[in-house]
Amino acid sequence: MQRLQWEQLVVGLCLLASVVPAQAEAVLRVLAWPGYADADVVREFEQRTFSKVEVTLVESDTELWQRFSHNEGADFDVMAVNTAELQRYIQQRLVAAIDPADIPNLARQLPRFRQRQDIPGLVHAGQSYAIPYTYSEMGLIYDRRQLPQPPDSIAALWDRRYQGKVIAYNGGVHNFSLAAQSLGFASPFRIAPAQLPAVVSQLIALRRNVSGFYTGPAESVAMFKERHAALMFANFGSQQVQLLKAAGVDAGYAIPREGALAWLDCWAVSRKARDPQLAARWINYLLEDMPGRVLLQRQGLANTTSASPYFKHNARIVWLQPPESAERRDKLWARILAGDRAGKVLQP
Structure with a gap:
């Protein structure tokens, strides 16, 4: 009896060992701007999801397009892109529609960002192609x-x-x-x-x-x-x-009298994402309190879940x-x- 129990224990441990590495091998490939995926923010997500996040940073819309479109979006799972630039990714069928049900933290966003159909470029044929994340005027x-x-x-x-x-x-x-x-x-x-x-x-x-x-x-x-x-x-x-x-x-x-150009950056999921559900979990996580505080306090950027002390609501803005x-x-x-x-x- 003891020998049988011991053999069962060994088999159970082997099965557990075979499962854990498979979970740990999940990789999320993120294409983002500086300050959008700081090390501590990434580390918390990795620990929660037993995944590995690979972050690639860009510093211009041109570089973003070159990197993402190079292999028809297959090199990345999720990216940060402004609403104006998003349109050509949609037109080239490089990004996938996002199911709002996969991102429950959308309920935490301010009303102006929950109404995605009222934000030009986010909704096409009734489907959302990106989730608002941060914004700023260019003064x-x-x-x-x-x-x-x-x-x-x-x-x-x-x-x-x-x-x-x-x-x-x-x-x-x-x-x-x-x-x-x-x-x-x-x-x-x-x-x-x-x-x-x-x-x-x-x-x-x-x-x-x-x-x-x-x-x-x-x-x-x-x-x-x-x-x-x-x-x-x-x-x-x-x-x-x-x-x-x-x-x-x-x-x-x-803010100049002519008005300041302003951008709204969103998260979009590659049509060729390896794990769309993990990408959705990343977007959902970034709508929590801690990532939002990092944006505000460390980066000086507004988030979409709390009122911004930086954004000048009475200034003339040109989206x-x-x-x-x-x-x-x-x-x-x-x-x-x-x-x-x-x-x-x-x-x-």
């Missing part, structure tokens, strides 16, 4: 010591008084929108061919006025400090303000929309950045 950051009064217009980026003391973002899509705004065009997201020469000339003038172009939040802080900049276009919004203050910079933040051609904007921006003159930039 103007300034050094209070050099600018006692906050800048009130986008035109400050072109002001010759600040030549060599301006920092801007290295991204064609947003910079073309910014230039169109500064020129007073009706829509910064629909630049007609006849308007391109003026926009290109405006961006060449910006290139000549800036000290440098950054890609990520950390780089923008280092550049702002090292070059003693007076003014910066905040592509990452309040996240950069928070980082600058933590670095000892007396940074102010202003991002898909541009007329992201590819053309990026192509022309690369030429501008390389130092080409307007005539060469616009060559076919």
Whole structure:
């Protein structure tokens, strides 16, 4: 009898050993922006789900598209993308519809984010393709010591008084929108061919006025400090303000009278995700209190489950929309950045 019991115990332990490694081998591949998947946030999720999270960070919409679309989305399970950029992923059938029933924490979101059908680009044919996560306006950051009064217009980026003391973002899509705004065009997201020469000339003038172009939040802080900049276009919004203050910079933040471009980043699931349920658990987890506090307190970014102390609700906000051609904007921006003159930039 004792021998039989011992053999049963050994068999049971072997079966348990065969199950545990299978659970531990679950891997979630995340494509995100800096600050969206910090190590402690990831570690908590891994411990709960007995999984391994592999995080890849990007610093531009162009890089996000290149990485995700490279293998038709098969290299990643879930990604963070803004509502404007999301549209081309849906059109190319790279992301899957999300079943709200798989994400019970949607009930914790503020009313404006629970009404996904009212947020342009999230719902297609009655199905949700992304879940709102964080948002910010893209205002103007300034050094209070050099600018006692906050800048009130986008035109400050072109002001010759600040030549060599301006920092801007290295991204064609947003910079073309910014230039169109500064020129007073009706829509910064629909630049007609006849308007391109003026926009290109405006961006060449910006290139000549800036000290440098950054890609990520950390780089923008280092550049702002090292070059003693007076003014910066905040592509990452309040996240950069928070980082600058933590670095000892007396940074102010202003929304220009023309209005600030603003983004709403969401989580979307790859159509070729290996484990869609694990991806849904990741999204659901990030709507809990701890990840939300990390966004607010550490990153200076709003979450979708509590009121934001950073987002200026009374400011004029221009929510991002898909541009007329992201590819053309990026192509022309690369030429501008390389130092080409307007005539060469616009060559076919």
